[in-house]
Amino acid sequence: MTARIIGTGSYLPSNVVTNHDLEKIMDTTDEWIKSRTGIGQRHIAIEETTTSMAVEAAKRALADADTTADELDLIVVGTVSADRHFPSTACEIQSALGAVNATAFDINAACSGFLFGLGIANAYFTSGTFKKALIIGAETLSKMMNWDDRSTCVLFGDGAGAAIVEAAEDGIISMTQGSDGAKGGVLSCYNRPVNNPFVKNDTALDYTSMNGQEVFKFAVRTVPEAITKVLGEANVNPDEVKYFVLHQANVRIIESVAKRLNQPMDKFPTNLHMCGNTSAASVPILLDEINKKGMLEKGDKIVLAGFGAGLTWGAALINW
Numbered sequence: 077m078t079a080r081i082i083g084t085g086s087y088l089p090s091n092v093v094t095n096h097d098l099e100k101i102m103d104t105t106d107e108w109i110k111s112r113t114g115i116g117q118r119h120i121a122i123e124e125t126t127t128s129m130a131v132e133a134a135k136r137a138l139a140d141a142d143t144t145a146d147e148l149d150l151i152v153v154g155t156v157s158a159d160r161h162f163p164s165t166a167c168e169i170q171s172a173l174g175a176v177n178a179t180a181f182d183i184n185a186a187c188s189g190f191l192f193g194l195g196i197a198n199a200y201f202t203s204g205t206f207k208k209a210l211i212i213g214a215e216t217l218s219k220m221m222n223w224d225d226r227s228t229c230v231l232f233g234d235g236a237g238a239a240i241v242e243a244a245e246d247g248i249i250s251m252t253q254g255s256d257g258a259k260g261g262v263l264s265c266y267n268r269p270v271n272n273p274f275v276k277n278d279t280a281l282d283y284t285s286m287n288g289q290e291v292f293k294f295a296v297r298t299v300p301e302a303i304t305k306v307l308g309e310a311n312v313n314p315d316e317v318k319y320f321v322l323h324q325a326n327v328r329i330i331e332s333v334a335k336r337l338n339q340p341m342d343k344f345p346t347n348l349h350m351c352g353n354t355s356a357a358s359v360p361i362l363l364d365e366i367n368k369k370g371m372l373e374k375g376d377k378i379v380l381a382g383f384g385a386g387l388t389w390g391a392a393l394i395n396w
Contacts, residue, residue, distance in 0.1 A: 079198040079209070080247030081394065083141025083240040084364035087132040088119040088233075088351065095230070104226045110349075114327025118233030118352030120218045125159050129236035130214035131172045133360075137210065138173075140367075141240035145173040148240075150209035151180040152196050154189020154356035156265075156385070157216045158182060165214065175210070186263075187323050187384025188253070189213050189356030194241065194380070194392060195251055201243035212238040213356030220265055222283035231325075232284075233352035237360025246395050249377075250309040252302050253390040262290040263385040295329045295383050300336040302391035303379055310393050314339050316377055317393075319366065323382040324348035324358045345371070355384060372396045 094117040095106035109115055121129070130153060138145060153166040160168075166180035185192040190213035197209040214236035221229040241247070266282035299322065307314060314337050322330055324347060334341050345366050354361060359382050366372060374396060381391040 077201045077204070077243040077245065078247045079194060079201050079241040080244035081239050081241050081396070083137045083139070083143060084238065084360065084367045085133045085136025085138070085140055086235065086237040086361040086364040087129045087136070088235045088361070089121045089124045089129070091120050091122045092117055093120045098230055102224070102226050104230060109230050113231060114346070114349055115231065115352045116349040119235055121216050121234040124216070124234065126155055126157050126214050126216045126236070127159050127165055127168045127172070129216070129234070130165060130169050130212050130238070133214065133236040133238040134169055134173060134210055134212060137238040137240050143208070143240050145175040146177055147208055148175045148178040148210050149206045150197060150200060151175060151178045152193040152209065152211050153182045154185060154193045154213045155182060155215055156184055156186050156355060157220055169212070178210070185356070185388045186386055187325065187353070187355045187358060188382035188386070188388040188390045190237065190359045191380060191382040191390030191392060192253060192388070194248070195253055195390065197241050198248050198251065207243045209241050210238060211241060212236060213358065213360050215355040215357045217284070217355055220284050225283070227288065228284050228286050231353050233354050235351060235354045235357045235361055237357045237364055239360055239363065249312070249393045249395060250306040251390070251392045252305045254302070254388070256387045259290070259294065259387050260385065262287040262294070262387070292326065292329060294387055295325065296332040296336070298389045299329070299333050299381055299383055299391070302389050303333070303337060303381055306379065306391045306393040312377060312393060317343065317379050318376040319371070320344050320379045320381065321359060321363050321366070323384065324351065324362060325353045325384070358382070
């Protein structure tokens with residue numbers, strides 16, 4: 077058995093912040109941001125939370141899959157921006173949906189989180205442990221940004237994407253995942269420091285920091301390698317793939333991957349110009365978008381690929 081995606085859903089905050097809006101509050105320009113990243117706007121939460129966005133995306137995915145919450149036996153949420161340390165976002169979603177039969181937990185694989193969650197579901201299905209799962213990527217990255225640091229805060233946005241997957245004979249054809257913790261420092265954010273009766277530490281909470289050049293070099297090398305690996309394992313030529321649904325971090329990265337795979341850019345759908353980098357939510361939001369636009373037909377071969385902090389990466393070749 078393998079995992080087959082049978083429904084998708086997504087949610088974006090109603091508050092849209094354009095590059096021109098950012099020009100008014102920091103030393104940046106629309107041209108500077110677009111020319112380096114391809115990002116034109118992003119959705120920034122005001123009243124929404126990581127959990128509330130995830131719940132709405134999940135409800136839409138359940139409706140798309142014609143599935144009820146009590147049919148779920150697994151909920152996996154990829155996030156680096158949970159509302160609480162505990163309970164997990166997944167358990168909060170379980171409660172909100174009434175998914176009383178599901179085992180629920182979070183994972184932290186940053187921008188690869190949705191791919192890692194999909195891999196976990198696939199492994200459970202293969203072992204026969206579970207049969208139907210809800211996989212979510214959800215992030216409120218705006219609360220983790222230093223809004224005086226134009227090199228990072230302009231890149232990220234908030235949102236959630238979800239997929240319902242079930243055990244089936246056809247679906248995921250091949251997958252790969254990996255991590256390189258030795259290089260994790262190029263994209264990081266520290267948690268609260270030790271502070272107890274024996275140690276006094278008044279250090280302020282940290283914000284996201286990134287070495288953009290190192291992340292870029294990592295992505296343009298690792299993503300084509302991961303995609304080539306899953307295609308090779310399945311003996312599938314890149315020309316047979318209808319769409320490559322990549323993590324939406326930077327249009328230059330996507331263009332570089334397309335060039336290395338010798339594939340046209342029209343096979344690489346993008347929405348980062350509208351959403352920015354939404355980390356674990358990026359791939360499922362884009363997947364839901366192309367699904368709802370009717371761009372996918374049963375039997376289409378598509379590739380999903382994520383990459384990000386950790387450093388982590390993952391790719392999956394899927395029969396739709």
